Amino acid sequence: MCQDVGNHHKGSCRCAGMQMGRFMQPCLLLLLHRQSTHGYELMQNLEEFGFASSEIDxxxxxxxxxxxxxxxLVRSRWxxxxGGPAKRLYEITAEGxxxxxxxxxTITFNKQRLERFLEKYQSQFQKTIKK
Amino acid sequence: MCQDVGNHHKGSCRCAGMQMGRFMQPCLLLLLHRQSTHGYELMQNLEEFGFASSEIDxxxxxxxxxxxxxxxLVRSRWxxxxGGPAKRLYEITAEGxxxxxxxxxTITFNKQRLERFLEKYQSQFQKTIKK
DNA sequence: CCCCCATATATGTAAAATGCCTATATAGAA
DNA sequence: TTCTATATAGGCATTTTACATATATGGGGG
Known part of the structure; x- marks a missing residue:
């Protein structure tokens, strides 16, 4: 997946794959770059990235x-x-x-992939529907 | 993942997930809708969807x-x-x-998700870079 | 004739990811 | 007291993934 850009590749590559599950990682990193905070709040803020509350476990x-x-990629402390239950505060690292x-x-590349698919899909089905 | 549109949902939903691995499925279906053919040729045609030959196993x-x-979703016959080794010819079904x-x-939805991420990413980092 | 290569399909397996469920603890509100 | 919201965490069965390997056909070169 890891579009062969740069020097990080399949298998062990940490930005490899494009499962939406993994997509959660860059979202968390972006949120943490904005502001250090704890997991529970991150969980709630994920909704702004299009994660339905039902799919946020x-x-x-x-x-x-x-x-x-x-x-x-991140670092934490209690x-x-x-007051209330202890929070584990996360912050992003330089590596993160x-x-x-x-x-x-990677995401830019994959967005283009999806666009290319949709173009092909549309041109293929407009034809079919017309006839 | 399965954006809660329509009536198909998580877990058992066949369009759930947005792993690029699964993305291979709609690509195969689109190719087969274009023309019935066998696996080996499909494999080669996947490149037009942005799959690097290295990641096509x-x-x-x-x-x-x-x-x-x-x-x-598809149907096959030998x-x-x-001549040459037997080919398994695939065609798409109505259900497919x-x-x-x-x-x-789903793909339209996920494309928008990626776009939203990139917008946020860019606005967050233009600020940081300027300072 | 034999070996290599391209074509073509398929399986084995270990590691990783996913979904879903449950456990634990604090503290405020009813 | 009991219920709910906050907060973190682990268990576990299933699925996915990557990678390696197995099998077979037939053409071309030596």
């Missing part, structure tokens, strides 16, 4: 965050100062920002 | 085709008349065409 969000932390830029390239 | 193509046949239309809706 807390388990999935937290797993993405922990995984990104393992990979060094915040117990504000780098990957975010790589994602932007 | 024969095993994956054939498995997609068999899976779509199980689901009733062609041994033309239906699903192709559903895919077009």
């Amino acid at each position: 807390p388990g999935t969000i937290y797993r993405h965050l922990r995984k990104m932390e393992e990979e060094g 915040d117990t100062e504000q 920002e780098e990957i975010l830029h790589a994602w932007a390239v | 024969p095993g994956t193509i054939y498995r997609h085709l068999r899976k779509m046949e199980e689901e009733g 062609d041994t008349e033309q 065409e239906e699903i192709l239309h559903a895919w077009a809706v």
Whole structure:
């Protein structure tokens, strides 16, 4: 998937794939670049990226965050100062920002892919419908 | 993923997900709607949809085709008349065409998602870069 | 004739991702 | 007290993915 741009490729490439599941990662990174915050709030803010509340599973969000932390894209610390259950505050790392830029390239490429598909689809079916 | 349009939803929904792997399916269906043919040729024609030859794995193509046949989206028969190894000729079914239309809706939706992301990305980083 | 190559289809398998469910804890409101 | 919202986390069955390998046909070169 990883459009062979740059030097990161299939298999182990972290911006590889274009599952909408993985698409959650760049969204989280973009939100964190905007402002450091915790998982629960990120979860709510994901809706602005077109994620339906039904498809936002807390388990999935937290797993993405922990995984990104393992990979060094984000960093976290506990915040117990504000009452209520403890929050794990996340912030993006320099490496995370780098990957975010790589994602932007991948996403641009994939957007074009979808556009190309839709063009072909439309021209193929307008013909059929006319006849 | 399955944008909650219409009545097909998560989990068992066949147009769910937006992995580029799954994106191969609507591409195959569109090619087959254009012309019935066999897997090996489909594999080569996938390049026009932006699949790099490196990421086109024969095993994956054939498995997609068999899976779509199980689901009733395509139908196949052996062609041994033309010399060389036997070919499995595929054609799209009525149900397959239906699903192709559903895919077009999903893909339109996801394209918009990617666009929205890129807009946000650009506006966020133009600011940062300026400063 | 034999070997290599392009054509053509298919399976095995380990690793990763996904969806869905459940567990845990805090604290305010009813 | 009980219910609800906030907040994080783990279990687990199924699906997907990447990659490697197996099998067969037939043409061309040596």
